[in-house]
Amino acid sequence: VHTKSFHIHIKYYNQTTEWLLSRTRHRPKIAVVCGSGLGLLADGVTNKEIFPYADIPNFPVSTVPGHEGCLVFGILKGKSCVFMQGRFHLYEGYSLCKVTFPVRIFKLLGVETLIVTNASGGLCPDFKVGDIMLIKDHINLPGFAGQHPLCGPNDERFGIRFPCMSDAYSKDLRKLALDISHELDYTNFVREGVYCMVSGPNFETIAEARMLQVLGCDSVDI
Numbered sequence: 001v002h003t004k005s006f007h008i009h010i011k012y013y014n015q016t017t018e019w020l021l022s023r024t025r026h027r028p029k030i031a032v033v034c035g036s037g038l039g040l041l042a043d044g045v046t047n048k049e050i051f052p053y054a055d056i057p058n059f060p061v062s063t064v065p066g067h068e069g070c071l072v073f074g075i076l077k078g079k080s081c082v083f084m085q086g087r088f089h090l091y092e093g094y095s096l097c098k099v100t101f102p103v104r105i106f107k108l109l110g111v112e113t114l115i116v117t118n119a120s121g122g123l124c125p126d127f128k129v130g131d132i133m134l135i136k137d138h139i140n141l142p143g144f145a146g147q148h149p150l151c152g153p154n155d156e157r158f159g160i161r162f163p164c165m166s167d168a169y170s171k172d173l174r175k176l177a178l179d180i181s182h183e184l185d186y187t188n189f190v191r192e193g194v195y196c197m198v199s200g201p202n203f204e205t206i207a208e209a210r211m212l213q214v215l216g217c218d219s220v221d222i
């Protein structure tokens with residue numbers, strides 16, 4: 001039975017952070033959340049230290065195929081990184097504060113840059129299956145209905161009560177990604193667009209997909 005809650009007590013964040021810091025030599029500044037089938041993004045790291053989610057105190061576990069369920073610390077191009085091989089979803093029955101628990105752990109570990117990836121559904125008619133879309137903005141539909149990870153008591157250690165979202169996705173990092181896609185001649189499949197979160201687990205009806213297009217969404221995921 002899953003219990004839904006708006007709040008996880010700070011002692012659980014501290015316990016998980018201390019557990020990880022006492023077991024890894026790495027002090028990552030970059031975290032990567034790997035979506036479905038994207039766990040291989042961690043394959044290139046050296047000096048790997050791997051922690052199955054089931055072993056980490058207070059961590060949720062992955063229940064979806066294509067999500068290995070491991071936290072991988074290591075070095076990539078000289079930078080200390082941590083990869084989530086598998087992410088968590090509302091539709092698995094986790095509350096949003098549980099879904100986002102690892103991101104707050106990253107903050108407490110000292111992470112400064114978060115890269116999120118997932119396998120989403122394309123809505124923009126110009127996109128082809130397999131294209132990569134850089135997220136430039138998002139629409140959080142469950143958030144409009146009160147399903148929001150920031151609901152509940154605010155802990156200033158993680159951010160302010162009323163965060164501004166007009167620059168949620170780093171312009172500099174998006175430019176860097178686009179520059180690199182030019183250098184690598186990847187421009188015919190690297191796009192930019194607006195990402196929409198819905199709760200799932202069903203994918204959209206045709207009418208819903210059309211509605212999301214009208215709202216300005218280029219891709220949608222759960």
Ligand SMILES: O=P(O)(O)O[C@H]1O[C@H](CO)[C@@H](O)[C@H]1O
Pocket residue numbers: 034035036037064087089117118119120221222
């Ligand atoms: O968003 P990620 O985890 O990449 O995966 C997406 O693909 C799965 C459905 O095929 C769902 O888990 C959906 O969220």
Ligand SMILES: Nc1nc2[nH]cnc2c(=O)[nH]1
Pocket residue numbers: 119120121122198200202203204220221222
């Ligand atoms: N909502 C939604 N999520 C997805 N995740 C992967 N494909 C899809 C899709 O078509 N719709």
